[in-house]
Amino acid sequence: MTVRPIVVYDDPLLREKSRRVQRVRPAVRRLIDDMVETMRAGNGIGLTAIQVGVPERVIVVEAPEENEKDAEESEGRESWQLYAVINPKLARKSREMEDGIEGCLSVPGLVGEVTRHYAITVEGLNGQGQDVRIRAKGLLARVFQHEIDHCDGVLFIDHIDDPEKIWPVAEGEEEAAEAAQEIPKNPS
Ligand code: ZN
Numbered sequence: 146m147t148v149r150p151i152v153v154y155d156d157p158l159l160r161e162k163s164r165r166v167q168r169v170r171p172a173v174r175r176l177i178d179d180m181v182e183t184m185r186a187g188n189g190i191g192l193t194a195i196q197v198g199v200p201e202r203v204i205v206v207e208a209p210e211e212n213e214k215d216a217e218e219s220e221g222r223e224s225w226q227l228y229a230v231i232n233p234k235l236a237r238k239s240r241e242m243e244d245g246i247e248g249c250l251s252v253p254g255l256v257g258e259v260t261r262h263y264a265i266t267v268e269g270l271n272g273q274g275q276d277v278r279i280r281a282k283g284l285l286a287r288v289f290q291h292e293i294d295h296c297d298g299v300l301f302i303d304h305i306d307d308p309e310k311i312w313p314v315a316e317g318e319e320e321a322a323e324a325a326q327e328i329p330k331n332p333s
Pocket residue numbers: 248249250251291295333
């Protein structure tokens with residue numbers, strides 16, 4: 146597994162709509178392995194292939210089930226479920242919405258408050274090319290929505306109209322900011 150460089154926000158690649166994966170070939174499985182490695186190296190809770198420069202609809206997610214508080218209080222990554230989904234789509238989404246703080250490995254230094262569906266069902270293929278159906282709520286649902294957005298060239302900042310709801314996280318002050326704002330410990 147290799148940690149790949151992450152594409153950041155001024156790169157037009159991030160605005161591209163990724164293409165569907167037609168066949169789960171070995172290169173896709175290698176891509177997933179590298180994405181997991183890259184996500185963990187960046188202390189992230191989700192990553193999309195476009196963020197490592199590959200415009201194919203592939204996401205990985207590794208996040209606590211419930212909410213931001215759990216991200217701080219949970220035992221950490223070892224207790225979180227790892228998901229890899231190819232051609233992910235939101236099959237169901239709750240009417241109930243929830244506000245939460247998000248960051249992004251491709252938008253370093255910024256966090257913001259985004260309204261997302263509280264609960265969702267994601268459908269797609271796993272790394273073996275089998276159909277998967279994942280039900281998620283809270284933070285986990287948020288991360289899936291954030292990553293599926295990346296497949297369509299959408300960034301979390303696009304969902305924020307009010308400039309007061311987006312703010313910089315100064316380098317080296319992330320710990321303090323987290324405590325103050327209940328930012329998830331691992332921005333996706
Ligand atoms: Zn992101």
